[in-house]
Amino acid sequence: MKKTLLRNYARLIARTGARIQKGQEVLLFAQLDQPEFIEILVDECYKAGASRVDVEWSWQPLKVLDTRYRTLKSLSKIEDWEFARLEHRTVTLPVRIYILSEDPDGLARINKEKHAKAVRAVSTAVKPYRDRADNRYQWCIAAVPGKSWAKKVFPGMRTSQAVEKLWEAILSASRALNDDPSKAWEEHNAELKKLCAYINSLGLTELHYTAGNGTDLRVGLMPQAEFLGGGESTLSGAFFNPNIPSEEIFITPKKGEAEGVIYSSKPFSYRGQLINSFMLRFEKGRVCEIRSDDAQEVLEKMISLDDGASMLGECALVPYDSPISNSGILFYNTLFDENAACHLALGEGFTNCVKDYDKYTLEELREMGVNDSIIHEDIMIGTPDLSIDGITASGETVPIFRDGNFVI
Numbered sequence: 555m556k557k558t559l560l561r562n563y564a565r566l567i568a569r570t571g572a573r574i575q576k577g578q579e580v581l582l583f584a585q586l587d588q589p590e591f592i593e594i595l596v597d598e599c600y601k602a603g604a605s606r607v608d609v610e611w612s613w614q615p616l617k618v619l620d621t622r623y624r625t626l627k628s629l630s631k632i633e634d635w636e637f638a639r640l641e642h643r644t645v646t647l648p649v650r651i652y653i654l655s656e657d658p659d660g661l662a663r664i665n666k667e668k669h670a671k672a673v674r675a676v677s678t679a680v681k682p683y684r685d686r687a688d689n690r691y692q693w694c695i696a697a698v699p700g701k702s703w704a705k706k707v708f709p710g711m712r713t714s715q716a717v718e719k720l721w722e723a724i725l726s727a728s729r730a731l732n733d734d735p736s737k738a739w740e741e742h743n744a745e746l747k748k749l750c751a752y753i754n755s756l757g758l759t760e761l762h763y764t765a766g767n768g769t770d771l772r773v774g775l776m777p778q779a780e781f782l783g784g785g786e787s788t789l790s791g792a793f794f795n796p797n798i799p800s801e802e803i804f805i806t807p808k809k810g811e812a813e814g815v816i817y818s819s820k821p822f823s824y825r826g827q828l829i830n831s832f833m834l835r836f837e838k839g840r841v842c843e844i845r846s847d848d849a850q851e852v853l854e855k856m857i858s859l860d861d862g863a864s865m866l867g868e869c870a871l872v873p874y875d876s877p878i879s880n881s882g883i884l885f886y887n888t889l890f891d892e893n894a895a896c897h898l899a900l901g902e903g904f905t906n907c908v909k910d911y912d913k914y915t916l917e918e919l920r921e922m923g924v925n926d927s928i929i930h931e932d933i934m935i936g937t938p939d940l941s942i943d944g945i946t947a948s949g950e951t952v953p954i955f956r957d958g959n960f961v962i
Contacts, residue, residue, distance in 0.1 A: 584611060817832075833845040892932045
């Protein structure tokens with residue numbers, strides 16, 4: 555891939571995505587797949603004004619080895635110095651950039667039982683720090699190709715060709731190939747905001763999903779909640795774009811109000827384990843039944859991680875006729891596949907989807923109906939024939955989606 559295109563993409567992440575301001579510290583999380591690009595991105599972070607950029611590397615094969623040889627107690631323990639680092643970052647609020655490139659099935663060989671227990675212990679211990687920092691710092695998730703990931707997406711190509719092809723797909727989906735990527739994102743955000751304003755004006759209290767594959771689900775909405783999309787702002791007013799790419803508008807549903815059945819429409823990778831297809835049934839807001847040919851145990855462990863893991867934390871609307879969907883590429887990566895299809899998320903809800911959320915305590919937001927959990931896992935349910943109806947407070951039914959697309 556041309557260095558000029560990689561430089562433009564890195565600049566887009568640093569300046570339009572994370573919106574680094576002069577003097578801010580930056581935390582950059584990456585796998586070992588594209589160190590040359592990470593070097594370019596660090597350079598762009600400094601040029602955007604960062605005072606310090608710390609890179610934290612990870613590698614799936616090492617996680618497999620750690621889980622195999624370390625004891626569960628060791629994997630589950632957070633050392634005192636790690637708690638001190640968490641506290642420091644909760645106070646200093648560095649900008650966080652996450653660069654995805656991992657193999658969507660790279661942890662298939664891991665000891666699932668041991669891994670799930672360790673993740674639960676660590677995530678539970680870390681969550682209070684996450685809650686304290688929520689909505690207070692800029693962050694951005696983007697992606698670069700990994701060899702294994704590229705071969706999964708383009709299995710018929712040589713590895714080098716697959717990586718190049720995946721670069722092209724990532725840059726295209728991210729609007730990084732536009733003459734002026736920053737302006738393209740500004741215009742895209744404006745369109746998403748208009749869409750949110752229209753749907754928020756309807757005063758919806760419920761969404762009803764139906765599709766030919768058997769999906770038939772009703773989800774309750776909080777009266778205080780509103781749809782968001784595109785860029786967001788921190789509590790201090792710093793604007794940023796958290797996801798590159800992003801085609802969705804989304805809302806936090808009301809905890810405990812989901813009835814019916816959903817069928818997945820795309821695979822999703824859960825902690826490095828690819829799950830191809832499944833069905834979930836909801837009663838009184840909770841998943842009460844799971845059917846999956848290839849991941850029954852994984853899904854059951856996922857929804858039992860804590861009390862909120864079996865309930866919904868997000869409803870996201872993405873038209874079937876959207877750029878990533880129209881590319882015809884199945885990315886096997888949630889960042890991209892969730893922006894090609896309507897999706898729901900199990901687990902934690904977004905507090906900033908509540909109007910004037912800054913005026914409430916976290917406890918008050920939870921009482922309103924924002925779900926709490928250590929996970930947030932997106933499940934794609936969008937299909938070419940998906941219909942979504944909105945129900946208003948007066949009982950009126952308003953068509954939102956027909957044949958997979960918005961009725962606007």
